[in-house]
Amino acid sequence: MSWEAVIGLETHAQLRTQSKIFSGAATAFGAEPNRQACAVDIALPGVLPVLNREAVACAIKFGLAVGAAIAPRSIFARKNYFYPDLPKGYQISQFELPVVSGGGLTIRVGEQEKFVHLTRAHLEEDAGKSLHEDFHGKTGIDLNRAGTPLLEIVTEPDMCSSAEAVAYAKALHSLVTWIGICDGNMQEGSFRCDANVSVRRVGAPLGTRREIKNLNSFRFLQAAIDYEIQWQINEIEEGRKIQQATVLWNPDSGETRAMRSKEDAHDYRYFPDPDLLPLEIAPAWIDEVKASLPELPQAMKARLASDHGLSPYDAATLTATRATANYFEDCVAAAGRENAKTCANWVMGELSARLNREDLDFVAVPLAPTLLAGIVRRIADNTLSNKLAREVFDALWAGEGKDADAVIEARGLKQISDSGAIEALIDAVLAANPKSVEEFRAGKDKAFNALVGQVMKAAGGKANPRQVNDLLRRKLAG
Amino acid sequence: MINSSLKELSAALARKKTSAVELATLFLDRIEKLNPSLNAFVTTDREKALAMARVADASGKVGAGDTPLAGIPLAHKDIFMTSGWRTTCGSKMLSNFIAPYDATVVEKFKVAGMVTLGKLNMDEFAMGSSNETSFYGPVKNPWDTARVPGGSSGGSAAAVAARLAPAATGTDTGGSIRQPAALCGLTGLKPTYGVVSRYGMIAFASSLDQGGPMAKSAEDCALLLNTMAGFDPRDSTSLERPAEDYARDLEKPLQGLRIGLPKEFFGEGMDADVRAAVEAALAEYRKLGATMVEVNLPNSGLSVPAYYVIAPAEASSNLSRFDGVRYGHRAPDYADLDDMYSKSRAQGFGEEVKRRILIGTYVLSHGYYDAYYLQAQKIRRLIANDFVAAFKSCDVIMGPTAPSVAFRFGDKSADPVQMYLSDIYTIAVNLAGLPGMSIPCGFGNADMPVGLQIVGPWFGEAKMLNIAHRYQLVTDWHIRQPGGLP
Incomplete structure (x- = not known):
């Protein structure tokens, strides 16, 4: 037994x-x-x-x-x-x-x-x-x-x-x-x-x-x-x-x-x-104390899940401490409710990892929630790719620039989302890499990724990745 | 001047017939002369006392309406923490202990402008009824130095009786103000539990301990209580009540007063001389317009056993802090921590204290708690209920304070139970938290004073003082003083 x-x-x-x-x-x-x-x-x-x-x-x-x-x-x-x-x-x-x-x-x-x-x-x-x-x-x-x-x-x-x-x-x-x-x-x-x-x-x-x-x-x-x-x-x-x-x-x-x-x-x-x-x-x-109680983690977890469509796991992670929950809620308030999921991903992902690495916690985050919200908004409106967003995050963390827009402006990080401009880049890359084009047409998917990489490189990392993907596929098919 | 009442001293000071320094000097000189034969004081400090007197003289408090006691000297039982003064509690354990703060009671008298003459001898940690347990030697009864002054506030009683101080503080856990007051011919009052702050009063049995005044008359006690009493936020068991003037009813006539006489207080065990004096006092009260009512306190016979469970239980815990770690006596040589504890405490505490720590530790032990401590607490409630029932048919209860007059040194010290029975009439009052008084009511065997006990309902102090004062207006027992003293 x-x-x-x-x-x-x-x-x-x-x-x-x-x-x-x-x-x-x-x-x-x-x-x-x-x-x-x-x-x-x-x-x-x-x-x-x-x-x-x-x-x-x-x-x-x-x-x-x-x-x-x-x-x-x-x-x-x-x-x-x-x-x-x-x-x-x-x-x-x-x-x-x-x-x-x-x-x-x-x-x-x-x-x-x-x-x-x-x-x-x-x-x-x-x-x-x-x-x-x-x-x-x-x-x-x-x-x-x-x-x-x-x-x-x-x-x-x-x-x-x-x-x-x-x-x-x-x-x-x-x-x-x-x-x-x-x-x-x-x-x-x-x-x-x-x-x-x-x-x-x-x-x-x-x-x-x-x-x-x-x-x-x-x-x-x-x-x-x-x-x-x-x-x-x-x-x-x-x-x-x-x-x-x-x-x-x-x-x-x-x-x-x-x-x-x-x-x-x-x-x-x-x-x-x-x-x-x-x-x-x-x-x-007892009544007096009850009135002074904050929303409790269980209740907040349920509310976050239903308000923002977060998974139970995400809601639990975000309510692990009151400081985390407060940070998340402040971030959503500044970024807009429609961006809650992106806020959640950044709070649980990049931000948590960074805090961990630097042995900090949510009680004293060097990056204000409104600043993170600024990044989230620029992701939402396609100004920033995730990669660029991380660069902005690093810059703001280091204290560079007063907000995301200032960093984007100063570093020229604005994502290229203009189809014409991206198409021009693609044409140049296809012309310069006939071997990859051939391999792709022969059925090698890896070649496609290599071409995307070339386009992004030509764009200095600033091209909207999804647009690059779509346009490249269309060009290769056509 | 040494026989003057506090009111007379106050008036003399106000009229500049004397000064605080002059009064302090008068009593300090008497202490110097008489204390070696009485041993009432364990610590005196002429310089400190005179410094306080000079402050009082210069303060403007003397003769002021709200500080009627300013400039008058008094002495404190050595159980009260007195800043800058050695405070021993009658024990070797604290023989070198200088108090770093003032007890609330001490502070109140200081603010009132009274002058501290010194610290008074007492049974060790207030455990005793004869003052024979003091590490500093027994106090002698000024009426007959072969006899005990009572205890534990024996130093306080002897000092006032011998006119070494106009008044003194005492504490009463099972009779420690009333019994020595009776044995030395004084007036002593143990207030309702919670009326006088226990902050800075070294704890013996926290749920029973209560400080109170010891003086020559009820009037003096009323004035002293006016200063001593009052809510203290530093003592959670202190009662938050409006301040009262305990002297307000002193002169009221006693017509219609109903005096309860518990038959349990007049049975066997009381000596004939004590009975005669008490009955004469009751006769005097009838003349003053009082009527006698028979009352019952059926559980009072259980008060001594219940007390000797509860008081030692609390004491065993209260005295744990005297461990030689932070202050107090530490054995000079020890092998390890346990050895340091047991040697320091074995050397620092006397026999009676050790006996009570052992009893208390036993009754709180696992497996015995219910049978002893809980049972004693139930009895305590029954005793309190008896009094509540009795006070439905009377205003105060009277009886003897102690079963006999002051006994000789050594008469009872070999038999703890005989000693414990000295407090048979006083202990129930502490268990019930009631106010109790002793006033002189005559003389018994060997011309030793006899005390009449007056017990009132909770917060009945003003009424009791009135009852005592009216008696003292028509008798002179309280102004008699021991012969043979200068």
């Missing part, structure tokens, strides 16, 4: 608030160690937490975006354990009553769509960082991150492959950045995943799971799950039992390594935090 994997993810999304979840200190990344840690963050005696409403608004936003229930009353609890970068000796989190429960996300792997159910999402504070380098056998503590608001998003064990897990993580990443509650920066740890993985024979009851902690790239997520699945299958096939454990992924060795087993798991002694009142969310607050 074959094996199947059962995977659930827990994702920590750092919320984009100005200040921390329980203090007024700033949350910006990269400050000097301990410069963004106030009395509350370093847990001086006597300090008390005060909940940041902005963090709650982020949680409500998320709940609405995934169709979850927003709890009218949820409870903050203390999760007690000792660690040097956990200043209070407990983390304020939510345990029994989380702010968000249920809902889910649609993911797509190849042609297959799947709905991944969410168990819950709860608010909590991040810990600080222990710094082991540069301290010569000692440990440095940086509490800048302590108290940063997190939303921990937990799925049901709905996924059965690393591909599904990655598709879910990407869809979630896209959603939290789309609705603006997380900056999505995985390198800085703003979005990190823990994967619970178990394997079983198809149809058998659930196996024992191991949790892979702190995966901060989609690549690691994929590799770690793949490794873990295979490792668990091997263990069982060799007659060993899987022990519940927390493991770490080592990207250098490409292996997971156990951190702690179930026996030495912490007893966190959760109890309601007596310093904080229950979090009450009135329907009016």
Whole structure:
């Protein structure tokens, strides 16, 4: 019998608030160690937490975006354990009553769509960082991150492959950045995943799971799950039992390594935090947040497909991030709706490739959407061939010329679409290449392409390719 | 001057009969002379105190209508963070800890122009009823230095009783203002939970802790509470209510007052001398026009066990921050991280604190939480409901504050349960979040003071102060002072 994997993810999304979840200190990344840690963050005696409403608004936003229930009353609890970068000796989190429960996300792997159910999402504070380098056998503590608001998003064990897990993580990443509650920066740890993985024979009851902690790239997520699945299958096939454990992924060795087993798991002694009142969310607050929600990716995908006749694949690609979608929509607005398909091709093709090559993304495109729209318009009215359009694109990218028309003018790139002029060019080429003409007439199609090439060369690349094709065929036939 | 009420001191300052510097000097000199035998203060700083007094004298606040306490000295329980002052909470753990900020309460008194004389001794982390758990040694009861002053605000009670300060701050988690007030012959008020900000008050049991005034009279307490109370956005459990003048009803006659007497507070366990003094006080109230109503608090017998689940549970978590990593005591030698934690905490905390951390950790542990913590929370609600029902037939509840007068050092310290029972009448009030007071109502065995407890409904402080004040107009227990002191 074959094996199947059962995977659930827990994702920590750092919320984009100005200040921390329980203090007024700033949350910006990269400050000097301990410069963004106030009395509350370093847990001086006597300090008390005060909940940041902005963090709650982020949680409500998320709940609405995934169709979850927003709890009218949820409870903050203390999760007690000792660690040097956990200043209070407990983390304020939510345990029994989380702010968000249920809902889910649609993911797509190849042609297959799947709905991944969410168990819950709860608010909590991040810990600080222990710094082991540069301290010569000692440990440095940086509490800048302590108290940063997190939303921990937990799925049901709905996924059965690393591909599904990655598709879910990407869809979630896209959603939290789309609705603006997380900056999505995985390198800085703003979005990190823990994967619970178990394997079983198809149809058998659930196996024992191991949790892979702190995966901060989609690549690691994929590799770690793949490794873990295979490792668990091997263990069982060799007659060993899987022990519940927390493991770490080592990207250098490409292996997971156990951190702690179930026996030495912490007893966190959760109890309601007596310093904080229950979090009450009135329907009016939910309505207010709802009104501030942007169009969600699923809805926008459907709209783009129906408005512009885009394929589901194209619509999904264009709505992969809100920045991409915004860019596309701005481009269409400037180029005209009738040119939406061309806009889509350029955004997904030339522009995406260029951004990739230069390690940029749609958040900061050097080429304004109106400039790309200018190119699209000149393609539509036959002023530019695709080849010339790419030249204009390169020029505008390099900052040359104020728009497409200026570049066309300055470089003399206007496409030759005058039949008379093209015919004259063709006649000259046919006269100069009798051998190719003969070969074509003998049935060699390659010869035709060679002749087209000659005509284009004679035109300095500016002749309208379709016209060249048509006229050449007519001449050769005649 | 050392026996003057706050109102009298305020008037003397306003009429320039004295100055803040003169008053501060008077009390600082007494502290210097008497504190070695009483051990009420753990930290004094003459220069700092006099500097504050000079600021007060120059500020224009003295004699101003909205700052009636300006220029008057007071002392803070060492549980309140006091910027620039060592703040120890009675523990070795914080023996070198200089507070970098002011508690809200401290800040409010500072803004009011009051002068800080020093920091007052207390049971370690407010855990104790006799002041014997302080790392800085026990406080002596000024009425008899062989006896305890009560706790945990024992330093506050002894200091005011010995006239080392006109007034002091205290905190009350299970009786820590009322019981020492009773044992030292003072008036002390624990307000409704949420009336006084807990910001900067080192947490023992967050859902029970409440700061309050300790002074010679109800009138003094009312004036102090006017400054202490108020909504604080830095404390999420602070209540957002309009400011009130707690002295507004002081003079109201008590005709028609209904005093509830829970039979649970008058059963076995109370010493005869305490009973006699309390009953004499009730007789006085009848003369003032009050009627007595019998009420029931059927679950009050469960308050001590429920308290000793909830308070240690919260404490075990609240005290986790004292780990030797960022501040406080760190063991000089350790092998690794776990060793650093256990040695630092083993050395920094005393026996009673460790006992409560152990109890609290146990009751919150997986598999025990439901049986202990959740169960105790249910009992807590029942106790609160009992009071709500009782207040349907009475305006306030009265009874003894403590079952006996001040006991001798060592009498109860060997038996934690006996010690815990010292708070049998006060603990239910904290569990229900109600305001509670203790006022002096006579003397018992060995001529030691006895306290009468007054418990009001939520936000009943002004009424309770009125009830206490009218009694103090016709009795003089509250102005008696310990003999044998200069």
